[in-house]
Amino acid sequence: MLERRKSGLWFREELYSDVAQSIKVSKVLHKKTTRDAHGKVLHQMLVLETPRFGRVLTLDGAVQTTEADEIYYHEPLVHFAAHSLLRPPKSVLLIGCDGGTLREIVKYPSVEHIDAVDIDREVIDVMLKYIPGIPGMSFSDPRVNLIIADGAEVVKEKRAEKRKYDLVIIDSPDPIGPARSLFRMSFYQDVAAILAEDGIAIRQTGSSMFQPDEMPAHWRQMLEVFSRGDVQGLVTAVPTYVGGYFTLVAASHRKGIFKESLATLERRFKDFPSASRCNWYSPEMHRAAMVLPVEIQRAIEQSEFGRELILDLYGCDYSVISSKKRLAKFAREICAVIGMKPFGKPIIPDFGFAKSKTAGPSLVQLIETSAVTAHYSTHWGMVLKNIFTCSTLDVKKAVEFCMKYFGADVAKWELKIRGSRIVNIGREQHAYMTERNGDVFMTRRFVYTLKDPAGEPAEL
Numbered sequence: 001m002l003e004r005r006k007s008g009l010w011f012r013e014e015l016y017s018d019v020a021q022s023i024k025v026s027k028v029l030h031k032k033t034t035r036d037a038h039g040k041v042l043h044q045m046l047v048l049e050t051p052r053f054g055r056v057l058t059l060d061g062a063v064q065t066t067e068a069d070e071i072y073y074h075e076p077l078v079h080f081a082a083h084s085l086l087r088p089p090k091s092v093l094l095i096g097c098d099g100g101t102l103r104e105i106v107k108y109p110s111v112e113h114i115d116a117v118d119i120d121r122e123v124i125d126v127m128l129k130y131i132p133g134i135p136g137m138s139f140s141d142p143r144v145n146l147i148i149a150d151g152a153e154v155v156k157e158k159r160a161e162k163r164k165y166d167l168v169i170i171d172s173p174d175p176i177g178p179a180r181s182l183f184r185m186s187f188y189q190d191v192a193a194i195l196a197e198d199g200i201a202i203r204q205t206g207s208s209m210f211q212p213d214e215m216p217a218h219w220r221q222m223l224e225v226f227s228r229g230d231v232q233g234l235v236t237a238v239p240t241y242v243g244g245y246f247t248l249v250a251a252s253h254r255k256g257i258f259k260e261s262l263a264t265l266e267r268r269f270k271d272f273p274s275a276s277r278c279n280w281y282s283p284e285m286h287r288a289a290m291v292l293p294v295e296i297q298r299a300i301e302q303s304e305f306g307r308e309l310i311l312d313l314y315g316c317d318y319s320v321i322s323s324k325k326r327l328a329k330f331a332r333e334i335c336a337v338i339g340m341k342p343f344g345k346p347i348i349p350d351f352g353f354a355k356s357k358t359a360g361p362s363l364v365q366l367i368e369t370s371a372v373t374a375h376y377s378t379h380w381g382m383v384l385k386n387i388f389t390c391s392t393l394d395v396k397k398a399v400e401f402c403m404k405y406f407g408a409d410v411a412k413w414e415l416k417i418r419g420s421r422i423v424n425i426g427r428e429q430h431a432y433m434t435e436r437n438g439d440v441f442m443t444r445r446f447v448y449t450l451k452d453p454a455g456e457p458a459e460l
Contacts, residue, residue: 001061002028002046011048015062016210021242023050023063029130034122040107042120047130053240055131057098058393059123063240064100070134071279072238073204073246074100076289079281080234081167081202081250082108083268084261089166093117093158093194095151095182096171099127105169106141107274115165117147117154155190164196170203188225195253202250206242208235208296215247216299220421222251232258233300234289236280245293262287305419306370306390309398310447313383317407321376321383324348324361330405331365331372337401340367356380383408388418399434400441410435 002025002165003012009028013021030047043059050056054067078101082089088110094101097116105114116139118124124146127135132436139146151170158165163341168191172182191201202220206214215233231250235245265283269275292300307335320326331346346365351358360378364371367389374385381405387398395415403411411434434443 011046011050011056011058013058013062019210019242021063021240023048023053023056025050025238029055029445030126032122034120036119043123045122047126056240057123057127057131065100065131065134066240067133068153069239070100072236073241074104075278075280076234076236076285077101077169077171077204077248078104079278080248080289081169081200083265083272083281083283083286084150084200084232084250084252084258084263085166086198086261088268091165091196092167092169093155093165094169094171095155097146098123098171099138101169101171102138102141102144103134105167106138106143107272107277109273111143114141114144115147115150115158116144116292117149119148119150123146152184152187152190155187159190159193160254163194164199165194166196166199167200168195168201170201172204185221185225189219192225192251198252198254198257199255200250200252202248205233205247205249208242208245208247208293210243212299215249215296216303219249219300220303222249222420223348226251226253228255229253230255230257232290233292233296235292235296236289245296258290290317302420304417306347306388307393307395308386308388308416308418309393309395309413310416311383311385311387311399311402311411311413313385313402313406313408313409313411314381315409316376316381316383318378319345320406321360322378322427324350324397327361327363327376331363333405334372334387334398334401335365338367338387338398339391340370340389342367368384370382396443399443403427403434403436403441404439408436408454 002011003010007024009025011023011025025048027049028046029049030045032047033053034042034046036042044061046058048056048058053069056066057064089108090110090112092105092111092114094105094114094116097118102114102116105111124139126419128139138144170182195201203218205218208215219231219233232250234248234250236248238246265286269283327348328346332342335342343366344364348361348363350361356379357377360376362372362376369390370388372387374383376383399411399413402408413434431446432443433446434441
């Protein structure tokens with residue numbers, strides 16, 4: 001958004017709840033709400049003249065590209081993928097096209113046909129009018145077929161036509177508005193179907209600092225789609241894409257292609273006629289971009305859907321575990337403790353007194369993509385609870401809260417990692433017991449040994 005200060009006009013970007021970016025504006029060159037052919041709103045668009053970054057395009061309050069730093073994004077996005085191919089590309093599909101990716105891809109004389117797709121024609125028109133240095137003359141190249149449509153729908157159509165591309169480059173904004181369709185699993189399944197056997201698809205996966213889950217999650221998504229192939233993460237740094245490293249993920253049906261292509265990278269780049277016109281990309285930067293920081297690599301290797309606390313509470317207060325009202329209150333409060341949003345009211349059926357050990361109510365509270373479930377054994381003064389969360393789970397906090405709420409003396413519990421591809425079943429397994437004395441909690445760990453250990457970590 002634009003805001004007036006004593007020092008002048010500023011553009012303020014608020015993609016995150018706790019961090020904002022402000023860029024001083026010399027002049028507003030263009031401001032418009034763009035719509036599709038049916039009148040549906042697509043974007044809130046601004047083109048700004050700025051002293052630091054030159055001309056800047058923003059969509060829906062977020063910086064899309066700037067004259068000063070666009071090379072740090074467009075060059076790795078295009079050239080890393082193109083130079084990871086084992087042969088020069090002939091057919092290319094660009095999804096999202098402000099002109100920067102197209103400018104780089106037309107530099108390849110081997111390319112015979114380019115389908116360039118964008119949902120908003122006015123983005124292209126504005127780039128050509130106000131920031132022509134980014135697209136250059138690329139839209140006039142006779143090899144370019146410009147398609148104004150939803151990229152996901154185009155990919156679906158190309159799949160039906162059984163088209164194949166050597167390169168599919170997905171230059172998507174953040175998953176808001178019309179860009180949401182470019183993040184769905186069905187879209188990447190369609191991308192995989194139209195990608196040549198030794199082709200490469202590449203996409204942006206956000207900031208390593210401010211979107212820490214995005215790159216590991218999308219890397220894992222690509223791994224599931226290209227399960228028999230190869231997936232490679234890479235990093236660059238784009239000043240106006242704030243938040244540390246900016247990440248990309250590439251994938252191919254061909255196993256080992258990213259390492260295999262390194263053997264001839266220097267020779268292929270030497271033969272590339274536009275090598276001297278690259279300002280970021282080089283074989284050295286190609287290799288360097290593949291070296292992920294340990295933190296990112298670890299997050300990829302340990303990518304998981306969530307964590308589940310399996311918790312048995314003993315010596316619980318009968319007046320609490322038999323009260324539907326107090327169980328409903330617990331459902332609300334545990335969501336706050338584990339930092340998850342509840343969906344709907346808790347379901348609390350009572351199974352009566354048919355059997356002594358199973359007598360009592362149960363509970364199901366839906367939360368974001370998972371649930372809190374429990375059964376309350378009123379005859380035995382016991383709570384059997386599962387807390388399954390897709391967020392970071394503070395186990396100690398959750399266990400102690402549950403013990404206090406239900407008046408439990410003892411808790412036995414385990415933590416399970418759900419949805420990880422890494423299976424680590426060693427000889428030693430751990431279970432925990434927490435005992436309470438007033439407001440003091442003491443936790444002990446118990447180790448037990450499997451009779452048939454599975455050995456070292458392995459991929460499923």
